Amino acid sequence: MKEIRLNKSMSYRTYPHRCEPGSLDFTVREYSLNGESTSEVDGDRLIDVTEYEGWETLSLELEVTIPEGLLGKVFPEFGEIPGMLAVTVHCRDTYLRDRLVLRRDPISSGTYSKTWEFNAQEVTGSIDLRPLLLRTTDAEDSGAYATDAGVFVADGERWRVELNDDSGEGEDLFDIRGTEFSSKRESNPASRFPAKDRLYYLDLESDAEIPVLWLNEDHEEVVPLLQSPEGQYEKLTSELAWNQVMTPVWTRLITIAATQYDSDDEEWPLDWQGAVFDKLHDAFYEDHSPEKAAERLQEELSESIEIATKRIDDAVQALLDPAEYYTKHVRTLSDK
The missing domain is CATH 2.70.50 (Coagulation Factor XIII; Chain A, domain 1)
Incomplete structure (x- = not known):
């Protein structure tokens, strides 16, 4: 089992x-x-x-x-x-x-x-x-x-x-792995992996219980920077790249978790969905439990996409804090 x-x-x-x-x-x-x-x-x-x-x-x-x-x-x-x-x-x-x-x-x-x-x-x-x-x-x-x-x-x-x-x-909410998207599509044209020019792929289809973030190793200069940055400048650049990747990844995970939540069930449909709201429920609504936050966000997604997506965007920015990493990067460039 x-x-x-x-x-x-x-x-x-x-x-x-x-x-x-x-x-x-x-x-x-x-x-x-x-x-x-x-x-x-x-x-x-x-x-x-x-x-x-x-x-x-x-x-x-x-x-x-x-x-x-x-x-x-x-x-x-x-x-x-x-x-x-x-x-x-x-x-x-x-x-x-x-x-x-x-x-x-x-x-x-x-x-x-x-x-x-x-x-x-x-x-x-x-x-x-x-x-x-x-x-x-x-x-x-x-x-x-x-x-x-x-x-x-x-x-x-x-x-x-x-x-x-x-x-x-x-x-961790998901695994992070690397592979060449081009080789996947060459060996199997119906592959779930996207085109070789894409940087990443959030895989929820293979096994919904194990989200996997695949990095496309066709990008020989970018993926090593994400996985194994060397030196202070590369590490700062890697932080910016991770923010670029993780913003839509978190947005998708949040949206799916909220949409699939069922308040009549005692448990979350999938454990990673509960983990998402364990981490972010306060960023959505103060003084709300993870379950209550998911229920309320689900209602907003059905009633007003504008309000719901703004709330999700605010929560993701609060989590990743992109301004801090851009500030560190700019200061490093200014010191050169």
Whole structure:
């Protein structure tokens, strides 16, 4: 039986391909602030630096192990395995998404480690770290194995770093993956993926319970900037690009969640829809529960599109705060 929760801890039961969730051994061995003496980690997959104020850089010593026998369970290939081992980071408060690649093409069993350094200007509240093993190339349909580049085939336990007392609530609402839209349409003209000139695709058709935001890797200069920006200028540019993408994505998620809400049911039609209103109900109407906010927005969508879409736009701007990121970008250009 499938069980997926997107507004709580991620939980998976079934997949359309061979997948080994929780099989990667992931740990943060040490951390340091401002490049000073390192500290060992005491908590259970938790690092708490909330007592330290005024730090500028945070360094994490990451280590991920691919156990013997795992690759044969999730890849049909023999010899050189087209895989990538990475750790992703998500800061909900600043909407930072980044990825540190530990090893790729070919991938093999073993232990890999790297240091990841964060600047205090990039993160606040808390950050979540998740190890992933992904395919890096498309393959012919085998019926059992993952065949799309960018699809994850294994992960491990998440770690959280608490930075201050303003940490956010909830988990990711959707997965973010990458693939070439052109190759999808070449292999299947009836593919659900849009044309190769499109930048992204919010996939709600494959499995309505798991929204997936696909980034089009045909755009060889843009997508790497979104996934793995390097340097302060690239990171600021990446923030602007993410705002550009996430504005219509959030608008669509909100509209669908409100439209499909049924006040007569005790539960949300889909868990991610409840997560949307858990996060934004105060931005729509003060002193409204998530359920009441969804019901009222649904009424406004049917009565006045102008009022409802304005309310949605205001909520999305409050969430993403595009003016702040444009201001940071302009100031950086002025300093050059």
